[in-house]
Amino acid sequence: MKPLLLIACCIGTGFGLGWVLKPYEPEPHPVTPTPTKSSRPVRKDRGDISLYSKAPDDIRSRLLQLNALPTARDRYRAAYAMIHSLSEEELKTWLDGNYNEIEGDLGGFLFNALVERLLVVDPEWVSNLALDKRFSHLTCSRVLSTWAALDPEASLAYVSESSRWDQQGHFLINVLETIARNEPDFLQAQLDGLLSHGQISEYYLEQAFQILAAHNSDLFWESQQIWPPKYQNRALKAFVANKFHQDFEGALAWVEEAQLSEKNDLVSFSQLLWKHPEIASDYLAHFDELPSSWQQDHYAWRRAIETLAKEDLPKALDFLSQNDFKKPEKVAESYTKLAEKYGSQIIESILENSNLNEESLNQALRQSYLQLAETQPAEASKFLAAIASEEVRLEAVAEWEPLQEKAKLPYLPNLPTSEWLATVSPVQLDDDFASQIAGLPSQEVSALIANYQSIQGERKEHLNKFLADHSYHLPFELRAAWLAETQSSSSVSNHFNSLAQQWAAHSPLEAAAWFESLPPESQNEGMGQSIHQLWRQMNEEEADAWANEHLPALENPSSD
Numbered sequence: 001m002k003p004l005l006l007i008a009c010c011i012g013t014g015f016g017l018g019w020v021l022k023p024y025e026p027e028p029h030p031v032t033p034t035p036t037k038s039s040r041p042v043r044k045d046r047g048d049i050s051l052y053s054k055a056p057d058d059i060r061s062r063l064l065q066l067n068a069l070p071t072a073r074d075r076y077r078a079a080y081a082m083i084h085s086l087s088e089e090e091l092k093t094w095l096d097g098n099y100n101e102i103e104g105d106l107g108g109f110l111f112n113a114l115v116e117r118l119l120v121v122d123p124e125w126v127s128n129l130a131l132d133k134r135f136s137h138l139t140c141s142r143v144l145s146t147w148a149a150l151d152p153e154a155s156l157a158y159v160s161e162s163s164r165w166d167q168q169g170h171f172l173i174n175v176l177e178t179i180a181r182n183e184p185d186f187l188q189a190q191l192d193g194l195l196s197h198g199q200i201s202e203y204y205l206e207q208a209f210q211i212l213a214a215h216n217s218d219l220f221w222e223s224q225q226i227w228p229p230k231y232q233n234r235a236l237k238a239f240v241a242n243k244f245h246q247d248f249e250g251a252l253a254w255v256e257e258a259q260l261s262e263k264n265d266l267v268s269f270s271q272l273l274w275k276h277p278e279i280a281s282d283y284l285a286h287f288d289e290l291p292s293s294w295q296q297d298h299y300a301w302r303r304a305i306e307t308l309a310k311e312d313l314p315k316a317l318d319f320l321s322q323n324d325f326k327k328p329e330k331v332a333e334s335y336t337k338l339a340e341k342y343g344s345q346i347i348e349s350i351l352e353n354s355n356l357n358e359e360s361l362n363q364a365l366r367q368s369y370l371q372l373a374e375t376q377p378a379e380a381s382k383f384l385a386a387i388a389s390e391e392v393r394l395e396a397v398a399e400w401e402p403l404q405e406k407a408k409l410p411y412l413p414n415l416p417t418s419e420w421l422a423t424v425s426p427v428q429l430d431d432d433f434a435s436q437i438a439g440l441p442s443q444e445v446s447a448l449i450a451n452y453q454s455i456q457g458e459r460k461e462h463l464n465k466f467l468a469d470h471s472y473h474l475p476f477e478l479r480a481a482w483l484a485e486t487q488s489s490s491s492v493s494n495h496f497n498s499l500a501q502q503w504a505a506h507s508p509l510e511a512a513a514w515f516e517s518l519p520p521e522s523q524n525e526g527m528g529q530s531i532h533q534l535w536r537q538m539n540e541e542e543a544d545a546w547a548n549e550h551l552p553a554l555e556n557p558s559s560d
Contacts, residue, residue: 063110076109083113088121096129115143123147124158141174148178152186155179173211180211188212209238240267248282252289262291269300271540273307280307284319298330299537305334313342317349328360332367339368343379347386362387366396421452421463429466440475449481480514483522500527501534508535512546 062082069075086094095114118126123146129135130143148155159175179187191212213235243251244267273280283304287295295301309316316338320331331353338346350356350364365387372380387393437448452463467479479499496518503511511531515523528551535543 145174145178148175152179213238213242273303277307280304302334321353332360332364335364336367344382362392445475501530504531504534
């Protein structure tokens, strides 16, 4: 264990309280004389700070007294002195009984000071309180990390309890990170115990592997070779991912020397680029040297191009032009994504790209035009003009016009949205009407849903057919309301899967909430997997936590 002096220093700096350790010396605050004709009283001196050295029964009373001091410096130094005058029992009583009442900047300071003091004398008690009473994410992480720095052995034993790993795993990774950073050899020596712990999820074991590989890769490589086979593949992936993060060119040589280049699932560059976008330039520079099977991760190179474009757009465009991906439609998709941010700056690159055939060239220009037509019409027109084929240009304009002409149905602007479905005739339930619904803000969509749910009879049948025919283009909430009323029909099963996928691509959190609200008979494996996979592209930790809770029967894709 570390010397007591070093521990005290680590804790003090960890909570940013070092500046208050200087003994209090009252500063002079001259009082400005009151003008003769004024009735305003002269401000009284702040008095003796020793009056605040004893703790009252009520923390709110203490905060009021502290706040009465005239300067922030006085208030914070008095608060620190007061906290250090309390016994361990008083500290625990305050923190356990009043933590919800500690508010404001000074209250936050007091809270941190209480936690700091108790972490030195009883870290397990503080950790239990933080987790059981659901302190903030930041506070729980800080408590566990600080304990891990003070006593890695005790903190690791604490987090290895099955209930802790099962319920609070997203906090407990902090312990592994802290120990690996400070004492990687100790954590490596304890890893066998973690591997034999049956309650630790595959996801958190993978996190442990990644942490260890990053902090002591040589020792980790030696250790993983003697682990049970079921752990070796995950450990190897973590090791290789770390090598690519640290030295991309060296990792390529190592993979070739180790004869692992034919192992298709050895490294996920999509995930690696999401965690470490700084490797985008190296990834693109060495793309041609990657094993051919590794070059098929189109999402990875698209993410790398978008990342590189933020730093060097010409270099990113040059990469798109010089590399033959065998998938011109994927190149076109990358251009469309870049057009959203860089507009007509990319047109010349599209026109000169020999990797694009005529179809994918037109796709890149047309989709870029449609992407910008509403928000940047001047830029959009440049993409439209660059399309050589008049037929393709007219098709692009025709595709945009229904979205542009919001008032094509003359009566709609004169009626509130809540009456649209009740008044529209069956013959007007067409593409134009669907386009107008697609353009509604969320509050008007809510009014439309209430209107839909109140309609009965033949009109409802017409509306259901319209919703089925135009489902792909309509607001997610309206489609969910329609499916809720027609879920007993076998003909709408595909619509559930389509909605789950599209909604998750837009907002996985909203899609997950909708999925959870469905009755069990309307949920299926495909829907859950679609939401999970698309969510992972944005936030792997949140997605896997949701899948572990709501899709227990499905194998977590991250464990492949």
